[in-house]
Amino acid sequence: MKNNDTEKRRKTIRNSTVDFLVFTKDAGEDSIEVRVQDGEVWLTQDGIAQLFDVDRSVVTKHLKNIFQDGELTEEATRAKFAQVADNGKTYQYNFYALPAIIAVGYRTNSSRAVQFRQWATKVLETFTKQGYVLDKERLTNGQIFDESYFDHLISEIQEIRASERRFYQKITDIYATAVDYSLDSKTTKDFFATVQNKMHYAVHGSTAAEVIMSRADHAKEHMGLTSWKNAPNGKIVKADVSVAKNYLFQDELQELNEIVAMYLDYAIRQARRHVPMTMEDWASKLDAFLQFNDAEILQDNGKVTAAIAKAFAESEFEKYRVIQDKNYQSDFDRLMAETAEAKYPE
Template sequence: MNEQSEILIYQTEDGETKIQTLLKDETVWLSQAQMAELFDKATPTINEHIKNIYEEGELSEESTIRNFRIVQTEGKREVSRDVNFYNLDVIISVGYRVKSRRGTQFRQWATRRLKEYIVKGFVLDDERLERGSDYDYFNELVERVRAIRVSERRFYQKITDIYATSIDYNPDHPMTQEFFATVQNKFHFAIHGHTAAEMIIERSDANHPLMGLTSFKGEKIRQSDITIAKNYLAEDELKSMNRIVDQYLSFAEEQAAQRKPMHMKDWITKLHGFLELNDRSILHNAGTVTKAQAEKKAIAEYKKYLKIQDQKTVSDFDKTVKRKIGKAKKKKD
C-alpha cells in the first residue's frame, strides 16, 4: 500500500475478528472482502449493497472508491493485486443496509481515530505500538508529559491529562467517566482520609482564622475560594500530595521514554499502585457527603464569617471620622 497511508488494526468488541484497515486522506478504507468479514456477510452480498448504493445515487463512486495495490496470499504464494477500497461513507451505508451492530461499533471506532488523526497528524494503534514499530507517538508523548508536569493546572487535572494520553483513550467510555469523577477524591482520601466534599464540610468554619483556609487567591477570601478542597490543606498535606502526583508524572514520562504503550486501565491500576506504595488508603466509594452538601455548608459558613469580619473591622471612613473628632475635642480643650 501507499507509504503515505497508515494501517490500523480494528478488533470487534467480541474479540472474534481483527481487520487491517487503511487510513488515508482523512478517512478509513476497506475492501469488499474486509467488509464481508466485518459484517459477517458473504462478499457477493456486500457487492450487491454497494452496487445499489451507487445506482440509487446515495453516494458518488468517484469520491468514495480508491484503488490500492496490496499484497495478498493466494495458495502458497504472495501476489500483488490492485483492489478497490471504499471509504467510511460506503462502509457506514453498507452497515445500515445489512442491519449490523458491528457497523455501529466500527463507525464509532473510526470516528474516534479520524478525529485523533486530524488533531495529531497520526493515530495511536495499539497493535503496532506493542510490536515496537518505529513511531512518532512516544517522542511526542515525552514532550506532552513534560508540558503537563510544568503546567499550572490543578493536581487532579494533571492526572487526568496523563490518563488522556492512553493509546485507547475514549472520553465516553464508562471507565473514563468513573476515573474522571473519582480521581480528585482518591488523592484527597489518600492524604487525609476524607473526600474533597467531606474535608470542606469538616474544615470550613466561620470561627476559625481565615475560615479554616490555608490558601486563597487575592488579598481577601472570596466565595469561589471556599468550595475548593485544596485550599483547606495543611502545608504537610499539600507537600505529600504534590510528591505523589510528581511520582506519578515521573512514571508517565519514563514509560514514554521507554516506548511502552499505556492503556486506560493501566493508568488506573498504576495510580492505585502508587498510593499503596506510599502506604496510603484507597478510596473505594463516593464518600459520605455530596459536592452540593459541601458547597451549601461552606457558603453558610462564609456568610457567618463575613458578618464576624464586619464586626471586627473598622472601615477607613470610620477611622478618619473618629480621628477628626478626636482632634476637634483636643482643640476645644
C-alpha cells in the same frame, strides 16, 4: 526490524480508528487486513466479506446497489492500492473506504452483520443521549488519529504538567484531551462534579467541604490554614479560607501530587503508544489510580455541601480577622520597629 515496524503500524491502525476497529476487535477479527491511507480506513471486498462473514459475491452485489442508488459515489469511496499477493507478486486491488464498509454492513443479512448493526445503533444512541459526536470535524473529513495528532497531544500533556494549575484542575485538563470530549456530556458533568472530592477523600478521608469544616478554626494559628496566597508573612483574606487545599498538611499535599504525576505519566505513555483515550477511559482511570494507591473511593457527595462549608469558613474568618488585625505586622510596621530599635537602643 521489518516485523517490528509492521507490528507498530498495525497497532497504530487499530488504535487510530477507535470505534470501527473496536468492533472488529470485539468480533475476534484480528486477522483482517486494514489499510490506512490519506487519513482513511480501507478494506478490500475480501476484507469486508470476512468482516461480515459472508461470501464476496454478497459484498459485490451490495456495493453495486449502493453506487447505483446514489447512496455513495464510487469515485469518493473506492481507490486502487498496490498489495503483495500470496505468490509474492504485487497487484493493484480495489479498496473501499469506511462509509462504503458501513453501508454494506447495513445491507448484509448475516449474524455478524446483525452484530455490526446492533453495535452501530448502540454507538449512535450513546452519542445522542450523552450529547456528543466523536470528533465531528475529524469524522466529517474522514481523518484518523495520526502521528501529528499524538505529537500535538504529547505537547499538550507536557504543558499541563508544567502549569501552575491546582491538582484537580490538571486532572480535568487531561480529561479534556479525550478524543470524544464534550463539555455537555453526562460523563463530563459527573467527572467534573466529583474529581476534587474524590482526590481529597482518597488522601485524608474527607471531601473538600468536610476538610474545611473540620479544620477551619478562628482560635488556631493562621485559622488552621497551612498555606494561603500571601503566605507566610502576608495577611490571610476571605478568599483563602474556602479553599480546601489550603488546610492540607505537607504529607497530604505530597500524596495528591504523586497521584497527579501518575495520571500525567500514564497520559504521556498512552499518547506515545498512539492509544486514543475517551472520556470514559479517563474517568475510570482516576478510580484505578486511587485504588492502586490503596485509597478508598468516594461513593457519594459527602455529608457537607460546599455552600455550607464556605459559609462556616467565612464566619470563622470574621472572628479570626479581629485577632489577625490586632497581631499583624506589615513590612512597614517591621521596618519602623527596626528603625526605632536602632535609633534608641536599650
